[in-house]
Amino acid sequence: MSEPVNRARRTLNETPADRLVGGVGDVLARSYGITETELYQVDYRLSELLPLTEGDPVTGPGHPAWRAFDHQSPVLAAGTAWLPISMRGERRGVLRVAPVPDDTAILGELADIATALAHELAAVAAGTDVYRAARRSQRLTLAAEMQWDLLPGRSRIRPSFSLAGQLEPAYTVRGDSFDWSDDGQRLWLSTINGTGEGVAASLLTSLATHALRNARRAGLGLADQAALADQALYDEYRGERHLSALLMELDLRSGILTVVDAGSPRLVLLREGKVTEQPLEAQFPLGMFEATDYHEQRFPLERGDRIFVVSDGVVEATGQHTRYGETALDRFLRRTGPMEPLDAVRSLIGDLRAFVSGDLVDDAVVVCLDWTGPQP
Secondary structure (H helix, E strand, O other), rough: OOHHHHHHHHHHOOOOOHHHHHHHHHHHHHOOOOOEEEEEEEEOOOOOOOOOOOOOEEOOOOHHHHHHHOOOOOOOEEEEEEEEEOOOOEEEEEEEEEOOOOOHHHHHHHHHHHHHHHHHHHHHHHHOHHEEEEEEOOOHHHHHHHHHHHHHOEEEOOOOOOEEEEEEEOOOOOOOEEEEEEOOOEEEEEEEEOOOOOHHHHHHHHHHEEEEHHHHHHOOOOOHHHHHHHHHHHOOOHHOEEEEEEEEEEEOOOEEEEEEEEEEOOOEEEOOEEEOOOOOOOOOOEEEOOOOOOEEEEEEOOOEEEEEEEOHHOOEEEEOOOOOOHHHHHHHHHHHHOOHHHHHHHHHHHHHHHHOOOOOOOEEEEEEEEEEEOOO
């Protein structure tokens, strides 16, 4: 690794959390003569790249910044380099630096520094509001603030799988959510179709999510995770409040998917260009009754399979008095085959916003999971 890259890493480790971009800029100036350094973060809606300090938002899809973000590779245009800010598949935005010579080696070093910055941004996120505040184009509602802070991220990549999720309407979402975790052998993924309005909906979803995490971290099986979350909600609300959830566990060695359907969102399989809805055993939503027993289902995935989980806010979205519906959804999902999961999710949400001519009225959650097969 080159000395400028090592120097940048050391600087990032030593710089105060709120000055990471400035610290990197100082290293770039000394090492490469770069005089302009700016971080552009993708907003909650996945539709704008917003500057941290100054400059205009980048919204045009053909802009070099979006090309770097979409293709996850550096883009050099007119002496300006746009570098992806990503870590483990989580795309945070792009770094703009200038002037940059047309030199492949230098561009590669700059890309390494941008990746180091991405890791450090993730490390300091809990201790400063500087970066969260700058990645919103409008104020989040309190419920939405709670929902976004609850998420594990928006995308994740490992050799055996890649996945992504998105909430809509991004700035006013209430109860829909998703969660995931993996340990190298298994991937756990839950999708919640929340109920209610405002903070009350977020509190319900938060309790369910933390109950599921508590059970998962205790080593309980999927059905017992559902039962524990069900009991937690019932104890708090006595059946007056409940929510639907789909719990999944993917064995990363065999591709066997275990599922618990608790009144769940829709589970759709895209295999070799064909879209099919997976038949699931309908079980009671979490928190509806006391001491509900849940049952697991299992089915094998094939290498190259893509799974979508969508809440009813997607299918029920209405524009010009017309419902989006299953047919339009299936047709659009087929078109996502060549896309990465985050791009597929972003495209579907964009299609929904275009269909309703604005933000959705009801909450919607979309999660996309690609199974790329067991790895040696």
